Amino acid sequence: MQLHYDINKNQLLVLLDGEIDHHSSNQIRTEIDTAIYAHMPRTLIFDFQNVTFMDSSGIGLIMGRHKILRNLDSEIIIKQPSPQIARILRLSSMDRLAEIQINYPEEVIS
Amino acid sequence: MKFTNEFKCVFPAVSANEALARASLSAFLIPADPTAQELADLRTVISEAVTNAIVHGYRNSSGEVSICLRMLPDRVLYIRVSDKGCGIPDIQKAMEPLYTSVPEEERAGLGFAIMQEFTDNLHVRSTPNHGTTLTMRRKLGQIYAEE
Ligand SMILES: Nc1ncnc2c1ncn2[C@@H]1O[C@H](COP(=O)(O)OP(=O)(O)OP(=O)(O)O)[C@@H](O)[C@H]1O
Ligand SMILES: [Mg+2]
Numbered sequence: 443m444q445l446h447y448d449i450n451k452n453q454l455l456v457l458l459d460g461e462i463d464h465h466s467s468n469q470i471r472t473e474i475d476t477a478i479y480a481h482m483p484r485t486l487i488f489d490f491q492n493v494t495f496m497d498s499s500g501i502g503l504i505m506g507r508h509k510i511l512r513n514l515d516s517e518i519i520i521k522q523p524s525p526q527i528a529r530i531l532r533l534s535s536m537d538r539l540a541e542i543q544i545n546y547p548e549e550v551i552s
Numbered sequence: 553m554k555f556t557n558e559f560k561c562v563f564p565a566v567s568a569n570e571a572l573a574r575a576s577l578s579a580f581l582i583p584a585d586p587t588a589q590e591l592a593d594l595r596t597v598i599s600e601a602v603t604n605a606i607v608h609g610y611r612n613s614s615g616e617v618s619i620c621l622r623m624l625p626d627r628v629l630y631i632r633v634s635d636k637g638c639g640i641p642d643i644q645k646a647m648e649p650l651y652t653s654v655p656e657e658e659r660a661g662l663g664f665a666i667m668q669e670f671t672d673n674l675h676v677r678s679t680p681n682h683g684t685t686l687t688m689r690r691k692l693g694q695i696y697a698e699e
Contacts, residue, residue: 461574464603465567471658495574495592497599498662506658526592533669534662 443470445477454483459492462500471503475510484516488540491522500527501534508539519543555622555630557583562618565610565635573602573619580621581629586692593670594629594690600663601633601686608653609637609684627692631671634685640678647676 444457454477462470478486486507490496508518518540523531531542559580563569577598581591598619605617615636622630640646646653647668652661668674671688678684 461571463567463570463599464607465570495595495599497596497603498660498666499603501660501662502658505660526589526596530596530666533666534660 452484461495464499559621605635609635636683639680
């Protein structure tokens with residue numbers, strides 16, 4: 443997992459990779475929270491483009507960060523979830539807590 | 553129960569084995585040529601069931617999780633996940649979307665809702681202090697409403 447902070451825009455970008463489950467979410471949570479309290483971002487961006495799996499433990503992770511960010515008057519953006527993860531986000535009504543940005547590259551017709 | 557193939561395994565209830573359970577499901581299912589969505593749905597389902605056994609079933613103890621996968625006639629996948637943990641006192645309440653017995657741990661309470669959404673049927677049998685068994689079925693090759 444990579445964390446980038448863009449000072450100009452007050453954005454904390456978290457580039458997640460691999461699988462988000464109960465096992466991996468504890469470590470991810472600790473790292474993100476350390477960065478949140480260090481930078482106090484206006485916007486927390488989760489970049490999901492390299493996330494290959496997420497279950498309800500990932501939903502809990504997003505809900506928990508949303509609670510922290512709301513107290514800082516800040517917001518969450520979720521970028522580029524896979525179709526499966528987008529389904530789980532929708533099923534969990536995560537679009538009410540975060541802006542979900544999906545733009546799939548145009549299909550290449552060969 | 554008639555089946556064309558079966559896979560059983562037992563492993564200690566530690567979180568590293570959640571990925572092992574998903575990998576086992578994939579390896580079992582791939583010869584049946586599932587669609588990408590079927591595979592993704594069923595990996596999510598087994599992950600939810602095994603995580604519940606580890607997180608809730610063995611909350612105050614340690615033990616083992618058992619998995620049984622079967623390919624039934626007409627491409628129906630059968631999944632059974634069981635633990636010998638604390639059991640569920642009120643199954644109906646446990647299955648309500650957003651209900652979690654441990655909100656302080658940032659759990660969403662969506663595991664059962666996701667398992668129900670991604671299978672054709674889900675059955676829960678649980679006895680307090682003895683454990684919980686989930687059985688689920690999903691027929692491959694169905695058209696699932698997307699969006
Ligand atoms: N194997 C089990 N043994 C004991 N209790 C269980 C078991 N599985 C589920 N439960 C109970 O059912 C409740 C609901 O389970 P569910 O998976 O829907 O939500 P959760 O695990 O609390 O949260 P999430 O799955 O979103 O992380 C749990 O909070 C727990 O109390
Ligand atoms: Mg659960």
